Each structure stands twice: as structure tokens, then as C-alpha cells.
Amino acid sequence: MNNNELNERRLQATPRGIGVMCGFYADKAENATLWDVEGNEVIDFAAGIAVLNTGHRHPKVVAAIEKQLHAFTHTAYQIVPYEGYVALAERINARVPIQGPAKTAFFSTGAEAVENAVKIARAYTRRPGLITFSGAFHGRTFMTMALTGKVAPYKLGFGPFPGSVYHALYPSPLHGVTTAEALKSLERIFKADIAPDQVAAIIIEPVQGEGGFNVAPADFMQALRAICDTHNILLIADEVQTGFARTGKLFSMEHHSVQPDMITMAKSLAGGMPLSAVAGRAEVMDAPAPGGLGGTYAGNPLAIAAAHAVLEVIDEEELCARAVQLGQQLVTLLNAARAGCPSIADIRAQGSMVAVEFIDPHTGEPSPEFTRQVQEKALQAGLLLLSCGVYGNVIRFHYPLTIPDAQFRKALDILSAALTR
Structure with missing residues (x-):
């Protein structure tokens, strides 16, 4: 079977709404390398969309899954724990940057984690309102689509969405949004759309994922915490993409002097297995009544075993420090490439x-065309x-933080060549 034959089968068997980026089909993978069904080798800087901070098939993760596989694969935790x-x-309770005693509930996907954080927030505050940010991505379910601040492709044709959701501006210096402007947009929501005493939670990605890896400024996060404290609003940090060593800390919120009331997590939590979680202040997490939280597959035993192994790998291989080291190397290369690549408008980083971000150097407008060219040139080179x-x-x-040094240098060479027009 080759890639073209498989692609024809895909077009006949699956709906067009499941957009597929690559024209090749995976056959096997190891750490930061993928091989397709035709034997072609690719360095994986996508990592299943930020899921593989510990790489494909890390031996400790594989061993943990295998051990659990021989014990039991499913009971439904809320039936037989x-x-x-x-x-x-x-x-996780011992490591989340949350003040006081914490509790954690497990689910299967990032969207599920966000949905349940909303349920918990509303149960605790007895309020309906939710505030999130332009450019945010929180998932593909109806509530999380409402929270998401990017229309295409996530929201096209799917409305109407749940109400009582409002979008403030997220600071973005390149696009002229200062911390002050972002905070003014929040105040406008309080004046024009919903009173602060009707808001259950403000939900924020400390570094926006789909929005473009915009990093929340320290003063912005401090101001949000102060606003939440003033109006008894919960602050929820969506760390689905930022969690588990990617930013140089176990959680991105550890870069800030303030703490959220809840944190959602998924992606790299379980090294490729479907697992997500909501952690939060104990009194907040206890707000829903027994039976109000859960799910048939929530906290699947195989995924739980994998997550234990992931935490051990992060500590034993010092992946937080490695994230900083690799990120610095990448940023150094990108800064050096500016001279020969006038399309580079901005470089943003927190750890790895x-x-x-690319623009048309003649008009100053965003350039998705040049972005695609860089992707295509890089993929042609592997x-x-x-x-x-x-x-x-x-x-x-999104390279695995476990990537070998020689392979990382090779990838940077490919990237450097791809940035040259």
C-alpha cells in the first residue's frame, strides 16, 4: 500500500470536515522521527499537535502501558475506582501552581477538560458568564467553540453557540494591542455586555496556542488576577497546550507571580494516550454534586499509567531545563535568519x-502564503x-523535548534553508 492509494481510500471513506494536512501516512515512529508507509523519514516538529513532549513511544511510557494492559484496561473509574x-x-495536586489544597479530576480530551472547568466554575459561583479572549482556542465542542476566538475553520457553519460568552482582546504588540488596551476591552464588556457579578470565570491561555503563541505579559496576568479577586470571579488557566515542560516549567503559570483557581491540561499529559484533567482549589472542585462530573472513559487506566511515566520522564531527563536550552537554540537561529528573510515580523518564545510570524515585507500584511512556502520547503527536506x-x-x-541533539541541529539546518526565499 502506498500513500496515493491510501489517500484515495481516505477521500472515499471519511468526511471532508476532517481536514488532513499531510499527504503521507504514518507506518511507525520513534522519539522525534516518523516513517511513512513508503519508508520515507520525517523529523516530527508537530508532535501530534503538542502531545509528544516526551517523544513517540518513550520506553518508560510504553512499559507503563504494557504493565497496565496485563492488569485491566477499563472499569469506568466512577463505577470501580x-x-x-x-x-x-x-x-498533580502537589505540583500545580494553585494556592492551598488542590483536587484533580480526569477526563479524555482537552475540550472535555475545559467543558468541565466551566461546569465547576458555574456550580461554585452560581453565575452564568464566561470571558475569554480573541485568538483563543479551547476546543471543538459547542461550549468550547463558543469560547474559541477564531472563526475559520473551527466555527464555520456550526452556530448558534451557547450564550453568556464574551471575548476580550489578548495583548499582541505586533498587532497593536497593548496590555492597557486589552484591559480596556475587558472593562467595556463589564459596561456593555455583562456585569462582573454575573461572570463565573475568565478563561485564558497563558500562551495562546492556535492564536499564534502570543505570550501573556506579566502585568496583564497580574491585572486579571486582581480583577478576579475584586469581583469574586474564578481565573482558569487553559494549559492544554502549554503544560508538561513545554515552556521550561511544568506549567506556564509558574512563570507568573499570580496563580489561577483552576488549570485545564491534556495533550502531553499522557505521552500520546487520551487523557485530560482539571485541577483546582479544593473548595472550587468540590462544588458539583456527586455524579456531576465523570465520563465512561474519563481517566482510562492505560492513559493514567502513561501519565505517571510521563511525569517521571520529565523529572529524570530534566525536560524543563532542556526546553529552555532547545528553545534558546531555535530563537538564536530565527534571529540570525531575519537578515535574509524580510518576511519575519516577530519571534515569540517561552521555553520551547x-x-x-510572517508578513509581506512590501505591504506589512500577514502572509499565510509565505508561511505555507516555508512549510512546504521544510517538508520536502524532511x-x-x-x-x-x-x-x-x-x-x-512542537519538537519532542527528548529529540537527540544531532537531529535537532539537522532540523534547524533544514529550517534555515526553508526561510531563504
Whole structure:
């Protein structure tokens, strides 16, 4: 079977709404390398959309899954519980940047985690309102689509969406949005759309994912915390994409002097297995009545076992420090490339959460066209890259933090060549 034959089968068997980026089909993978069904080798800087901070098939993760596989694969935790779930909750409670005693509940997807954080916030505050930000991405379910601040492709043709959701501006110096302007937009929501005493939560990505890897300024996060404290609003940090060493800390919120009331997490939590979580202040997490939270597959035993192994790998291989080291190398290369690539408008980074934004140097407008050219040139040379951003003009980097040094240098050489017109 070759890639073209498989592609014909895909077009006949699956709907066009499941957009597929690559024209090749995976056969096997190891750490930062993918091989397709024709034996072609690709350096994976997509990592399943930020899921593989510990790489494809890390031996410790594989071993943990295999061990659990021989014990049991499913009971439904809320029917017959198991120790692994409780132990993982204890480990996360001890490490989340949340003040006071914390509790954690597990689910299957990032969108599920955000949906449940909304349920918990509304149960605790007895308020309906939710505030999120332009450029945000929180998922593909109806509530999380409402929270998402990017129309195409996520919201096209799917409305109407749940109400009581409002979008403030997210600081973006390149696009002229200062911290002050972002805070003014929040105040306008309080004046024109919903009173602050009707808002359950403000939900923010500390570094926006699909929005373009925009990094929340420290003063903005401090101001949000103060606003939430003033009006008894919960602050929810969506760390689905930023969590588990990507930014140089276990959680991106550790870069800030303030703490959220809840954190949502998924993606790299379980090394490729479907697992998500909501962690929060104990009194907040206890607001829903028994039976109000859960799900048939929530906290699947295989995924729980994988997550235990992921936390061990992050600590033993010092992946937070490695994220900083690799990110610095990448940013150095991107800065050096500016001279020969006038399309580079901005470089943003927090640890290894790195992005480069492109414009048309003649008009100053966002350039998704140049972004696609860079992706195509890189892929032809064996490097898989992902784009993002409201205008589709940002390339983000999601290499496994376990990538070998020699392979990382090779990837940077490919990227450097791809940035040259």
C-alpha cells in the first residue's frame, strides 16, 4: 500500500470536515522521527499537535502501558475506582501552581477538560458568564467553540453557540494591542455586555496556542488576577497546550507571580494516550454534586499509567531545563535568519514554545502564503512543521523535548534553508 492509494481510500471513506494536512501516512515512529508507509523519514516538529513532549513511544511510557494492559484496561473509574487514578491526582495536586489544597479530576480530551472547568466554575459561583479572549482556542465542542476566538475553520457553519460568552482582546504588540488596551476591552464588556457579578470565570491561555503563541505579559496576568479577586470571579488557566515542560516549567503559570483557581491540561499529559484533567482549589472542585462530573472513559487506566511515566520522564531527563536550552537554540537561529528573510515580523518564545510570524515585507500584511512556502520547503527536506495564528501566518514548533541533539541541529539546518526565499 502506498500513500496515493491510501489517500484515495481516505477521500472515499471519511468526511471532508476532517481536514488532513499531510499527504503521507504514518507506518511507525520513534522519539522525534516518523516513517511513512513508503519508508520515507520525517523529523516530527508537530508532535501530534503538542502531545509528544516526551517523544513517540518513550520506553518508560510504553512499559507503563504494557504493565497496565496485563492488569485491566477499563472499569469506568466512577463505577470501580483504581489506585492509579488517585495517585496521579495526588501527584498533580502537589505540583500545580494553585494556592492551598488542590483536587484533580480526569477526563479524555482537552475540550472535555475545559467543558468541565466551566461546569465547576458555574456550580461554585452560581453565575452564568464566561470571558475569554480573541485568538483563543479551547476546543471543538459547542461550549468550547463558543469560547474559541477564531472563526475559520473551527466555527464555520456550526452556530448558534451557547450564550453568556464574551471575548476580550489578548495583548499582541505586533498587532497593536497593548496590555492597557486589552484591559480596556475587558472593562467595556463589564459596561456593555455583562456585569462582573454575573461572570463565573475568565478563561485564558497563558500562551495562546492556535492564536499564534502570543505570550501573556506579566502585568496583564497580574491585572486579571486582581480583577478576579475584586469581583469574586474564578481565573482558569487553559494549559492544554502549554503544560508538561513545554515552556521550561511544568506549567506556564509558574512563570507568573499570580496563580489561577483552576488549570485545564491534556495533550502531553499522557505521552500520546487520551487523557485530560482539571485541577483546582479544593473548595472550587468540590462544588458539583456527586455524579456531576465523570465520563465512561474519563481517566482510562492505560492513559493514567502513561501519565505517571510521563511525569517521571520529565523529572529524570530534566525536560524543563532542556526546553529552555532547545528553545534558546531555535530563537538564536530565527534571529540570525531575519537578515535574509524580510518576511519575519516577530519571534515569540517561552521555553520551547516558540513561534515565528510572517508578513509581506512590501505591504506589512500577514502572509499565510509565505508561511505555507516555508512549510512546504521544510517538508520536502524532511521536516514537519505546523502553522497557527488568526491569519494562518505563524509557524509554531512542537519538537519532542527528548529529540537527540544531532537531529535537532539537522532540523534547524533544514529550517534555515526553508526561510531563504
